[in-house]
Amino acid sequence: MAREAQYKRKTLSEQHPPIWAPWRMDYILAPKDKDAGARPGCIFCNFPAATASTYRENLVLVASEHYAVMLNRYPFAAGHLLVMPRKHVAHLSELPEDDSARLFLAVRDVGERMRRLMKPQGLNYGVNEGVAAGAGIADHLHVHIVPRWGGDTNFMPVIADVRVMPEYLDDSYRRLHPAFADLEGAAPPPAT
Ligand SMILES: [Zn+2]
Numbered sequence: 567m568a569r570e571a572q573y574k575r576k577t578l579s580e581q582h583p584p585i586w587a588p589w590r591m592d593y594i595l596a597p598k599d600k601d602a603g604a605r606p607g608c609i610f611c612n613f614p615a616a617t618a619s620t621y622r623e624n625l626v627l628v629a630s631e632h633y634a635v636m637l638n639r640y641p642f643a644a645g646h647l648l649v650m651p652r653k654h655v656a657h658l659s660e661l662p663e664d665d666s667a668r669l670f671l672a673v674r675d676v677g678e679r680m681r682r683l684m685k686p687q688g689l690n691y692g693v694n695e696g697v698a699a700g701a702g703i704a705d706h707l708h709v710h711i712v713p714r715w716g717g718d719t720n721f722m723p724v725i726a727d728v729r730v731m732p733e734y735l736d737d738s739y740r741r742l743h744p745a746f747a748d749l750e751g752a753a754p755p756p757a758t
Pocket residue numbers: 604605608609610611612653654655705706
């Protein structure tokens with residue numbers, strides 16, 4: 567029932583999505599980890615904290631002292647990144663001032679690096695605070711950065727099949743990795 571309600575809210579909030587992303591339905595309808603909100607089960611806490619050999623598998627590009635950068639496993643567009651503070655907080659207002667500043671400097675830097683590498687015609691920056699606002703993981707604040715191109719629905723058929731997503735995500739990971747390689751906490755270079 568609760569999941570139905572969540573689905574309903576998602577549907578309402580996504581009535582005018584920027585891009586049709588059918589694979590997201592699998593995610594929206596999938597059972598959520600009950601512990602996703604708690605620090606022990608939080609992937610935004612655990613993936614950056616894990617050994618660097620797991621970064622590629624978990625799509626972690628950067629795990630610095632104060633923030634992390636990950637590819638979104640359920641992207642709206644190619645190169646859809648997430649930037650999150652290492653502190654497990656749900657709300658912007660819970661971040662101490664210093665951490666807020668560091669997070670948004672990181673967001674600015676990541677967006678700029680993405681702009682240089684991918685040369686998108688535009689970037690969406692966004693925070694969905696709370697499940698009703700569309701947050702998939704509502705308990706750990708994260709900022710979405712989505713590169714956009716005019717008419718970018720045109721390339722979506724290439725990645726619009728959920729069965730190709732693992733390969734697509736690994737491709738994106740290898741393509742984006744060099745743009746962040748010089749940062750503190752950067753993931754080790756992918757072997758291939
Ligand atoms: Zn967390």
